Amino acid sequence: MTDVELIERLKADLGDRVEIANPARRRLFLKIAPRDLVAVTTRLRDAFGVVFLSTISGVDNGVSFEIIYHFSTPEHDYNLRTEIPKDDPRIDSITPVIPGAILYEREIQEMFGIVVDGIPDGRRLNLPDDWPDGQYPLRKDWKHVRPVEVIPGGKS
Amino acid sequence: MSFQIPIGPQHPALKEPISLRMTVEGEVITGADIRLGYNHRGIEKLAEDKSFLQNIYLVERICGICSHSHATCFVQGVERLMELDPPKRGMYIRYLVSELERVHSHLLWLGVAGHEAGFDSFFMYTWRDREIVMDLLEMISGNRVHYAINTIGGVRRDLDEGQKARILEGVATLKKRSEYYFHIGANEPSFVARIAGVGMLTKQQVIDLCAVGPTARASGWDRDVRKEDPYAVYDELDFEVATADSCDVLGRVVVRVKELLESYKMIEQMVRRLPDGGIVVKAPRKAKPGETVSRYEAPRGENIHYIKANGSDRPERLKVRAPTLGNYPATVAMLKNGFIADIPLIFAAIDPCICCAERAVTLVSARSGEESIVRMSDLRRLALARSSNAPVKGNAVWPF
Numbered sequence: 344m345t346d347v348e349l350i351e352r353l354k355a356d357l358g359d360r361v362e363i364a365n366p367a368r369r370r371l372f373l374k375i376a377p378r379d380l381v382a383v384t385t386r387l388r389d390a391f392g393v394v395f396l397s398t399i400s401g402v403d404n405g406v407s408f409e410i411i412y413h414f415s416t417p418e419h420d421y422n423l424r425t426e427i428p429k430d431d432p433r434i435d436s437i438t439p440v441i442p443g444a445i446l447y448e449r450e451i452q453e454m455f456g457i458v459v460d461g462i463p464d465g466r467r468l469n470l471p472d473d474w475p476d477g478q479y480p481l482r483k484d485w486k487h488v489r490p491v492e493v494i495p496g497g498k499s
Numbered sequence: 500m501s502f503q504i505p506i507g508p509q510h511p512a513l514k515e516p517i518s519l520r521m522t523v524e525g526e527v528i529t530g531a532d533i534r535l536g537y538n539h540r541g542i543e544k545l546a547e548d549k550s551f552l553q554n555i556y557l558v559e560r561i562c563g564i565c566s567h568s569h570a571t572c573f574v575q576g577v578e579r580l581m582e583l584d585p586p587k588r589g590m591y592i593r594y595l596v597s598e599l600e601r602v603h604s605h606l607l608w609l610g611v612a613g614h615e616a617g618f619d620s621f622f623m624y625t626w627r628d629r630e631i632v633m634d635l636l637e638m639i640s641g642n643r644v645h646y647a648i649n650t651i652g653g654v655r656r657d658l659d660e661g662q663k664a665r666i667l668e669g670v671a672t673l674k675k676r677s678e679y680y681f682h683i684g685a686n687e688p689s690f691v692a693r694i695a696g697v698g699m700l701t702k703q704q705v706i707d708l709c710a711v712g713p714t715a716r717a718s719g720w721d722r723d724v725r726k727e728d729p730y731a732v733y734d735e736l737d738f739e740v741a742t743a744d745s746c747d748v749l750g751r752v753v754v755r756v757k758e759l760l761e762s763y764k765m766i767e768q769m770v771r772r773l774p775d776g777g778i779v780v781k782a783p784r785k786a787k788p789g790e791t792v793s794r795y796e797a798p799r800g801e802n803i804h805y806i807k808a809n810g811s812d813r814p815e816r817l818k819v820r821a822p823t824l825g826n827y828p829a830t831v832a833m834l835k836n837g838f839i840a841d842i843p844l845i846f847a848a849i850d851p852c853i854c855c856a857e858r859a860v861t862l863v864s865a866r867s868g869e870e871s872i873v874r875m876s877d878l879r880r881l882a883l884a885r886s887s888n889a890p891v892k893g894n895a896v897w898p899f
Contacts (some may be wrong), residue, residue, distance in 0.1 A: 367579070369728060370792060395722070396709050397794070398820035400805040413792060413803060417727045422792060443709025443828055447820075469536040480544055487544070 346371070349419060356390060357383060372422045377434055380425055384437050387414070393421055396437075399447035401455045403483045408432055408455055412444075427457070436461040454481040501529060506842060508537045514611075515851050523839060531834040533827055546817040551577050551651060551786065554814065558804075559645050561819065564607065566645045567600045568797035569804075569819065574649045575730060576793030576806045580786040581651065589653030589778040590731045595666075595769045596639060596648055598762045602673065603632045604798035605755045605762075608850045609680060612752055615844045616693040621683065628676045631669045638662060653779030663770050674763045681756045685749075694748040698833040698845035701746055710829035711822045712800020713758065714849050716742045717750035724796040735772075736765050748848045785812045797822055799850050823851050 344352075350363050350371070360383060362374040375383050387393040397413040404426075412423040427434055436459045438444045448459045449468040456479035459465070467474070479485060506519040516537035522530035542561060546554050559570040571593060578585060606629040613621030633643050640646035640656060648654050684690065700710070705718045715722065723740040725733045741757030743750035786808040795802045800822030809815040826849040833845050 367791075394706050394709075397801060397803045397825070398805075398818065400816070400818040402807060402816045411805065413805065415728075415794075417722060420728070420792060420794070441709065442707045443825070446824060446827060467536070469539040471536060480541065487541070 344418060346419070353391075357386065369419050370422070371419060372424055374424045377425045377427050380423070381435050381437060381440060383423065384412070384440050387421065387423075388440060391421075392416055394441070396441050396444050396447070399444065399451055401451045401457065401481065403429075403455065403481065405429075405483065408457060410434060410451065410457070412437070432457040434459055436463075438463055453479070455479050456482065500524070504839075508534075514847075517851070519834075519842070519846070521834070521839070521842070526838050526840070528834055528837050528839065528842075531831045533831060535827075543817055543819060546814060548813065550784070550812045551814065552784075554817065555649055555651070556645075556647065558817075558819065559647065559649075561821065563644055564604050565600065565797045565799065565802075567596055567648070568795055568802050569821070570647075570649045571597060572793050572795035572797075572802050572804045573806070573817070574651060575795070576791045576804050577651055577786065578782075579791045579793070580789055580806060580808050581783055582787075583652050583780060583782055585653045585780055586777045587732075587774045588657075588776045591769050591773050592639075592654045592656075592658055592778060593649060594732050595658075595766060596636065596646055596654075598766050598769070599632055599636055599639075600646075601762050601798045602759060602766075603629055603636065604850075605759050606632065608755060608798075608847075609684075609752070611847050611850075612694070612748070612844075613690070615847045616690060618687075618690050618693075621680075621690070624676075625680065628673060631673055635666055635669050638665065650779060651782040653777070655779070657778050658773065663773065666770050667767065670763050670766050674760065677756060677759045677763070681753075681760070684752045684756055691749060694752060694844065695745070697748045697841050698837065698848055699746050700829055700833050704832050705829065708828040708832060709825055710800075711825045712797070712850075713741075713751055713754045714800065714826050714829060716740065717754045718746045719744045722801075724794045724801050728794055730795065732769070736768050738765050748844055751848045785810065799823055800825060823849065 346365050346369065350365060353361065353363060353373070360375060360379050364372040364374070366372065373383075393414045393416055395415055397415060400411045400413065402409040402411070407426050407428050409424060409426050414421040414423065425434070432455070434457055436444075436448055438448060439461070445462070445464060446468060448462050449464070449466065451457050452459050452462070452465060453467045453470050456477070470480075480487075501522050501524045504521050504523055506521060508516040508518045518534035518537070520532040520534065521528050542557065546557060549557055555570050555574055558573045559566045561569045606625045610622040610625040610629070613619065613625065636646060637643045639658065639662065640648045648656060700714070700718050702718045702720055704710075705715045705720045710718075710720070719742055721740050721742045724730070725738070726740050738761045741754045741761060743753045745753070788808055788810045790805070790807040793804045793806065795804075802822055803820045805816070805818040806814055807816040830846060830849055833848075834842065837845060
């Protein structure tokens with residue numbers, strides 16, 4: 344199936360919920376509203392065989408967060424893109440639909456401070472347990488401040 | 500009665516600082532949990548402060564074994580953003596190094612698998628032969644680990660006729676050796692008995708948990724980025740995707756040896772068909788605003804980079820997903836209902852990367868199951884107290 348045929352099928356199936364861009368061969372970018380995320384993912388899985396999630400990318404755009412779900416099938420790459428406001432960053436979990444998404448959802452949760460509703464396991468993934476709350480390293484306004492090095496028993 | 504036993508972050512059986520927490524009943528594992536972050540370096544944040552050219556050398560240092568994978572994945576994305584068309588000869592050399600790297604990584608893994616299964620002569624044989632490919636990589640790039648052969652728009656070093664002859668010679672030797680390993684890996688009775696049926700992962704679990712690479716292919720899920728999304732030269736090469744249906748560690752050994760044989764085929768094709776011409780085109784410093792998704796089949800599975808450019812000489816966002824992270828949910832599934840003795844073998848079978856240290860010991864009280872973290876200095880104090888209370892023995896006196 345060529346890209347054009349697939350886009351026609353996707354449009355017929357998902358209606359005006361999606362906005363499709365096709366910047367390169369086999370690369371599709373589907374823009375959806377955050378409330379449709381779980382419904383569209385379920386539909387793609389059941390009707391188009393999109394079961395493999397590579398990763399979830401978060402991007403801080405200043406006023407909003409862009410979240411991109413990178414799926415692929417042997418024939419096409421589907422990149423589901425959605426945007427949520429920065430002052431109320433909430434998104435539904437897709438782990439019930441794609442169980443392999445759990446680690447990536449935990450990652451966007453700790454790195455961007457996005458609240459993933461309905462995540463089965465919301466613990467931290469990479470950051471240490473004593474990391475202060477409310478510090479989200481991949482936000483653009485977060486800057487790393489190197490703590491003053493103290494040598495035990497050394498010069499004071 | 501069930502116990503929790505912690506394995507790692509620092510443990511002789513693991514070659515990576517990672518904490519596996521097992522719930523066991525007798526010898527059987529009933530639950531597993533993985534705690535990450537002991538080697539988190541913040542590379543994605545750091546990449547936003549560096550130029551595209553500097554970032555090649557930064558992402559190359561994400562991993563010490565598949566360093567070329569990350570650099571190539573990044574560079575091919577940036578070339579797409581800058582709308583460059585690198586010359587064919589440069590591309591052949593770049594992906595020749597990719598395949599040589601896959602050979603060295605798989606030979607290393609075969610040795611580790613042999614070692615974890617208690618078959619140390621296999622480990623020594625494969626690591627001896629790995630030196631051949633390491634020497635070839637050093638000859639081509641000047642380096643044994645971080646080859647630094649990629650640059651935006653091509654590669655940094657050319658190949659001459661003498662080097663081509665030596666690559667073919669080395670690959671011919673390796674091919675003969677790998678066929679022998681294939682024979683041993685699939686026929687040596689005690690080795691097969693140790694690895695067959697260990698770490699079962701069904702095809703349905705692979706699909707649900709989004710496993711990648713040889714781990715997924717050993718369960719009959721035949722996805723390979725080189726075949727389905729052929730980048731640069733792979734649509735001109737003749738190769739097959741190696742799979743196995745046994746769903747266990749034996750299948751993962753078979754898949755990796757088959758991939759070795761496919762890689763030798765591809766290396767020979769690339770050396771023989773190496774086109775004439777330049778190896779690099781001049782690249783601009785900045786990239787136009789845009790985004791790209793770059794996929795690459797690393798030795799451990801699919802590597803994916805999402806790069807967003809904002810018009811400056813730095814990326815707005817670089818997202819990296821290394822294949823080992825994608826295989827962790829599958830590892831938890833493999834460990835469940837296995838035996839304690841199989842933990843190192845199962846964990847090594849996904850081929851995790853190798854790294855550094857931590858300084859805390861978790862003690863589990865055998866009576867209550869309670870855990871406590873003890874500092875090294877406290878342990879030393881306890882040891883000194885214990886030895887000062889010990890009965891004093893006189894020195895032995897020679898009777899004559």
